[in-house]
Amino acid sequence: MNSRLQVGIMGSGSIGCFLGGKLATNAQIDVVFVGRERVVSEVHEHGLHLLALGSSHTAVDSERFEFTTDVSALSKCQVVLCCVKSAHTEGVAKDLSTVLAEDAIVASMQNGVRNVGVLLRCLGPRQVLPGIVDFNVVSQGEGRFQRTMDGPLHMGHSSAAAWRSVVKAFRTSGLTIFEHEDIVPxxxxxxxxxxxxxxxxxxxxxxxxxxxxxxxxxxxxxxxxxxxxxxxxxxxxxxxxxxxxxxxxxxxxxxxxxxxxxxxxxxxxxxxxxxxxxxxxxxxxxxxxxxxxxxxxxxxxxxxxxxxxxxxxxxxxxxxxxxxxxxxxxxxxxxxxxxxxxxxxxx
Ligand SMILES: NC(=O)c1ccc[n+]([C@@H]2O[C@H](COP(=O)([O-])OP(=O)(O)OC[C@H]3O[C@@H](n4cnc5c(N)ncnc54)[C@H](OP(=O)(O)O)[C@@H]3O)[C@@H](O)[C@H]2O)c1
Incomplete structure (x- = not known):
């Protein structure tokens, strides 16, 4: 049995590919990216590349991740990061509610103030955590995702072991994370x-x-x-x-x-x-x-x-x-x- 943590990315665009790519650099984590066919083909053809602010470049080992259009691939994930634009949150939350385990943790990495509520409504009783990505990423094509600003991640706090592993992996990958009991402000x-x-x-x-x-x-x-x-x-x-x-x-x-x-x-x-x-x-x-x-x-x-x-x-x-x-x-x-x-x- 695979003992590595399985983390899913729901919505593999700029933020999803960047955050999932960061996690996939950790040997203890496998990442399942769910995205559109065009991005799946792009990454299958060119691989997944993270470009840091400045000139450093990480080619993510393709053994560490799976890239698919099939949301049911997330059924094995203990943690899923929701990275779609806000208008798609309700649709993906309904899909996730049919495939995720009851103890899966979902974290919204989206902008805006409504997404956590929408996810909770569709996914309860699962734990839903709020997140803020305080930097920008742009897609440059050919599987390349460029960070264009420095800044941390802000996250709601959870003591669940799977979530602690995700926080640790983000930190090990070089991201700064601030955890909050009340992230609303x-x-x-x-x-x-x-x-x-x-x-x-x-x-x-x-x-x-x-x-x-x-x-x-x-x-x-x-x-x-x-x-x-x-x-x-x-x-x-x-x-x-x-x-x-x-x-x-x-x-x-x-x-x-x-x-x-x-x-x-x-x-x-x-x-x-x-x-x-x-x-x-x-x-x-x-x-x-x-x-x-x-x-x-x-x-x-x-x-x-x-x-x-x-x-x-x-x-x-x-x-x-x-x-x-x-x-x-x-x-x-x-x-x-x-x-x-x-x-x-x-x-
Ligand atoms: N980019 C940034 O720098 C940045 C920074 C901080 C926060 N954020 C926030 O992060 C969230 C994501 O932003 P983003 O820039 O990463 O957006 P994005 O590049 O558009 O990525 C979202 C991806 O999810 C896909 N998607 C939507 N519904 C899907 C579904 N049902 N199944 C599979 N794939 C689906 C979208 O496809 P379609 O395009 O075909 O819909 C798109 O490829 C937003 O809330 C944004 O405000 C972004």
């Missing part, structure tokens, strides 16, 4: 930061270019400030970001570019080509997660009887770009600021 902080994914998607600008452009920063500061205001009204206190209250971020973003450059250099290490996964979605003609990010702020504002016109206008622009199916609309900074200002003033 961190989830809201991540959501606030993810509001800027839409600006990346609508502009096509790299993360460094966004940060160095006063006009793009003005839009990001506007959506963030509005997000903070809505959370405050809802009495939701987001966690500090690397020691800084998120409510300070709009002020920092509105400072002159040399100061922003200094602050961001001190705070994060970003690949020069980094862009958001929402940009990648538009470029590949896939639906985005905007409803679960900026849309979450709009929905919360509505429930509170207030408005969130800047985020609402951003949601509208991203939806237009999704329908046009023409990639990123490539708004320049002044165009985006002007458009958002005009639309939001009418709301």
């Amino acid at each position: 961190n989830q809201w902080t991540k959501l606030l930061l993810n509001l800027n994914n839409a600006v990346s998607a609508l502009s096509g600008a790299t993360t460094p270019a966004l940060l160095l452009s006063p006009d793009y920063r003005r839009v990001v500061a506007g959506i963030l400030e509005e997000g903070v205001r809505v959370l405050r009204k809802a009495s939701i206190e987001p966690a500090k970001l690397r020691g800084i209250p998120v409510s300070w971020m709009p002020k920092i973003l509105r400072m002159p570019t040399p100061i922003v450059r200094l602050v961001t250099r001190a705070q994060m290490n970003v690949d020069p080509e980094a862009r958001s996964s929402m940009w990648e979605d538009l470029m590949r003609g896939r639906p985005t997660e905007v409803d679960y990010l900026n849309g979450e702020i709009v929905a919360l504002a509505k429930r509170l009887g207030i408005s969130a016109p800047i985020n609402e206008s951003i949601v509208g622009l991203v939806k237009e770009a999704e329908s046009a199916a023409n990639g990123s609309p490539k708004f320049t900074g002044p165009e985006l600021w002007d458009t958002v200002r005009k639309i939001s003033s009418k709301r």
Whole structure:
């Protein structure tokens, strides 16, 4: 009998392949990736390659993993990481509920604040853990997954032996993990930061270019400030970001570019080509997660009887770009600021 831990990846795209690939570098773990046929063929043809921030490259030993479209392959897994986009969570949760053992642990590695609830509803009584991936990964084709930003994983805590092995394996692979009894404040902080994914998607600008452009920063500061205001009204206190209250971020973003450059250099290490996964979605003609990010702020504002016109206008622009199916609309900074200002003033 195989005594190695069996870990499943449900949804093998950028994050799933990267996290599963990290685990597969551990000799005590076998990884079962479940993904679309196109990714299965890509990895069967080229192998699985993890590119770290900088130049290091790991080719994952194909003996350590299985790559399939068949969700029933996860029936042998003690732990499954859910790595699909939020719109697919309910569908995969229903599939998982028919195949997973009752004592399997499922961890959501997704953005947004709803996925754990959806998984719990479909998978209870199984243990469902929340997770936050505080860095970015892009798919470069030919089985290559490039990390484009540094940052840790944040996870809910569990003392289950299988989960402890996963945490240990992530740490051994070089990832930093913070475990939390209450991760909700961190989830809201991540959501606030993810509001800027839409600006990346609508502009096509790299993360460094966004940060160095006063006009793009003005839009990001506007959506963030509005997000903070809505959370405050809802009495939701987001966690500090690397020691800084998120409510300070709009002020920092509105400072002159040399100061922003200094602050961001001190705070994060970003690949020069980094862009958001929402940009990648538009470029590949896939639906985005905007409803679960900026849309979450709009929905919360509505429930509170207030408005969130800047985020609402951003949601509208991203939806237009999704329908046009023409990639990123490539708004320049002044165009985006002007458009958002005009639309939001009418709301
Ligand atoms: N990428 C990042 O840098 C990053 C960073 C932090 C957090 N996140 C979060 O992590 C989650 C995953 O993001 P991602 O960028 O990795 O997304 P992604 O690249 O789109 O990967 C998800 C994969 O799951 C596939 N999938 C969906 N339903 C499936 C099913 N029923 N069976 C098999 N495969 C299925 C998708 O296929 P289709 O494309 O055909 O639907 C896609 O290949 C999101 O919540 C995202 O916000 C991403």
